[in-house]
Amino acid sequence: MHICHVNLASGFSGGERQTLTLIQQQAQMGYQLTAVVNPKSPLVDELRAIPQCQIVLCPHYTRQHGRSITATCDLIHVHEGRAIYWALFQHLLHRVPYIVTRRIDNPLKKKWLSQLAYRKASALVGLSSEIVHQLEKRHPDAKLVKIPSSPVTYPVSQDKVEQINAHFRGKFLVIHAANMYAHKGFDVTIEAARLLADTSPDIQFCLLGDGKERASLEGQAQGLTNVQFMGKQTNMGDWFAAADLLVHPSYTEGLGSVILEAMTAGLPVIGARAGGIPDIIGHGVTGHLIEPGNANQLAQYIADIAQQDALRAHLIKGSHQQAAACDISQTAITYQDLYQQVITH
Template identity: 60%
Template sequence: MKICHVNLASGYHGGENQTLQLIKQQAALGYELTVVANPKSPFVAAVRALPCRVVLANHYFAAHAASVTADCDLVHVHEGRAIYWALIQKLRHGVPYIVTRRIDNPLKKKWLANIAYRKASAVVGLSRDIVAKIQHAYPQLSPYKIPSSPVTYPIDETEVNDIRSRFKHRFLVIHAANMLQHKGFDVTIAAAKALQEQNANVHFALLGDGKAREQLETLAAGLTNVTFCGKQSNMGSWFAAADLQVHPSYTEGLGSVILEGLNSGLPVIASRTGGIPDIIDDHVSGLLIEPGDSQGLATAIMTVQANPQLRETLCAGAQQKLTSFRIEHTAELYQKIYQEVKSSL
């Protein structure tokens, strides 16, 4: 197959990591790949290390030469603005495209978005929740559901030992995400406040940065069981060093960092929202709380801490659950869509 992937994000977050994961798998399978990417993003350096042709575009109006997709079977769009790039390329050069939608926000039915979704040969949502939102906005579509896949990070044993020494004799709970309002760091801090006197052995390491950090630091003032560690580039070591991961988001498209934690062997407590229940079956592959329920989070943390057998059960259930999320499986699902689109032309 000859595929052109498009991701025009200027930063590098979970969506870009997932796009890269699929590209790596397809390259290993022998696909001929073109990648259109924003030169401002670290994503460019990552794809340049792979056997791909890289085309730079900092806007969806850029890089619309026929030669970019001349030999491609289709374009695969991975980020919001990129759908307009694919639409323009189709209108100018007749190349079909499919869209993967990763966020669970309601779709804004602007006139250009309406055209872009109607012209797509296929639309994919990462979760049941995203698929439902696509169908609500565009009843004429029949979107597919293909989830993200867990990324495996390297582990540095020296770093693991350093982290464990830093939080020695503590049950280490990590919350890793961009520090944005919807990621629920305020819920984690409220749970820490509830546990500070009830359970002195629990310590929270908040891994991330963002525009909400200053407000969150103010919220956590006076707490001795919370450490703001900033954004980390060594998540494999943190996953290996921690005892538990929490992710009490208010909204979540799917939760790739949850997949990464589960894949690393951590038990996870997360909120029952968005695509998270696609990953976590309550008391089977993790624990679920209601969004915003800090006391429920605190109680769940104490339950997991006090019950090693429960931790083992949840981790075993998570490994079973992850079989349908592995990149080998999700890449095969995408291949079937590619083939359907190609055969329909």
């Protein structure tokens, strides 16, 4: 089977890591692979380490539409918003079928080109029930499939883990890792830290990330000694190994890949009952859920997990089971079944 993956993002965030993880797994499964990627993206260098993958550098969705790019491909797999237009043009020009994986739970755009691109797809994949719901609202007649993303694993440097542990010695370390956008709920985490500052001085919050909301959040956290802004991190494996708990109280979220990554690393997790997060956090089983924006709930659950070893062990066991169910080996087989259905249709 020859699959052409398309991701035209210029950065290297969760969606790009998911694209890479799937391509790596499919290479192990014996696929022929083509990847159409933005030349500015770090994804390019990662893909160069995969001999089975031919790389096509494409700075814009209107470029690189030669017949030869997909001449031997069975199907195009779209992984982000701009890539859907590239797949649409390739389909209209050369009749190559394509599927779309949508990772965000926002309502779909009403623009005619976007609607056409989704309508022409052979199948639409949502990472969560909420994303599938949003797809169904706009395209009720489409073939809709829910396939959760898979956790990415990161290398761990024991020296760096020990440095983090030494810096926060004696503290119960809570991390919140995301780009600092308003919908990521950092304000909720900071407010929970404020509520715990006097009653639980041994709980330390580290906010891992950067973005346009950082200055405002730093203002909100002014005077709190139990909150530290650590900036954007490239060594998440070290932080997962050093931390005691991950919180992710987003107001909206496609699925929350960082939650799955933390689960894989053996951390208990707390998320918000928003977007696709409830698909992977079963309250009291694989983690805890708060109502969006409820800092009081978040503070209480953090304190419970910090103080109750049995509860923490129970949640870690459940989170490991959830992460295993989303392993890339399972995800790749699910996608393979979908590819075969589209190809033979």
